[in-house]
Amino acid sequence: AQSVTQPDARVTVSEGASLQLRCKYSYSGTPYLFWYVQYPRQGLQLLLKYYSGDPVVQGVNGFEAEFSKSNSSFHLRKASVHWSDSAVYFCALSRGSALGRLHFGAGTQLIVIP
C-alpha cells in the first residue's frame, strides 16, 4: 500500500519569508512524486514533479522540492514567498506502474501575510 501524509494542515508565513511545506510518503518501491497547487475556486495545477535523478527538482514560480529516500520525504521549499502564493498545496504519489493513479495528501493551506 502507499500513502501520503502532509502533517501541517495550515501554515502561516509573512511575505518575503522562506517556506517549507512537508510531505512524507509510504511506499516500498521508487515513487513518482508531485506537488500541485490549488488556488481558490480553481482546479489543481502542477508545480513540479520528481521521477528520478537529481533529488532537488525545480518548479514554477521559484518553488523547488527535495526528494529523500532515506527519510521518505518530498518537502516543498521557496526562498521568499509572495502574498499571491496563498493557496492549498497538495503532495501526491504515483507508483508509476499503475495507470496514472495518483494518491494525494490532505493538503496544506498556505497563508501569506502581506
Add this chain to the structure above:
Amino acid sequence: EAAVTQSPRSKVAVTGGKVTLSCHQTNNHDYMYWYRQDTGHGLRLIHYSYVADSTEKGDIPDGYKASRPSQENFSLILELASLSQTAVYFCASSADNYAEQFFGPGTRLTVL
C-alpha cells in the same frame, strides 16, 4: 490552450435523484479521471479511463458510474444520489500514465 472543462460548476440535487457530471477536454489526451475532494482531505480517485468506451474503477467507485463515449468526454453518474456524496468533484486528463494530469475547475455538488 489545452483545457479541461466541467459542467455544471455547481449543482444542488435531492437524495435519491440522478446526477450527471460532465467533463470535456481539448488536450487530445487518452487518459481521463474523476476525483472527489472532501473538506480537509486530498483528492480520491473514483473512476478513470484510458480509452474511449472503456472505464475502470478507482479507489472509491461505490455509488458512481462513469461513461467515456469519446476521447474528449467523460461523465460521472450518480444513479441514486446520497447525502454522503456531497463534495467537490474534479475531472483530469493526461497523455499517459506517467504524465502530468491537467485538472478542470471542479463541480461543487450538494445533495439535500
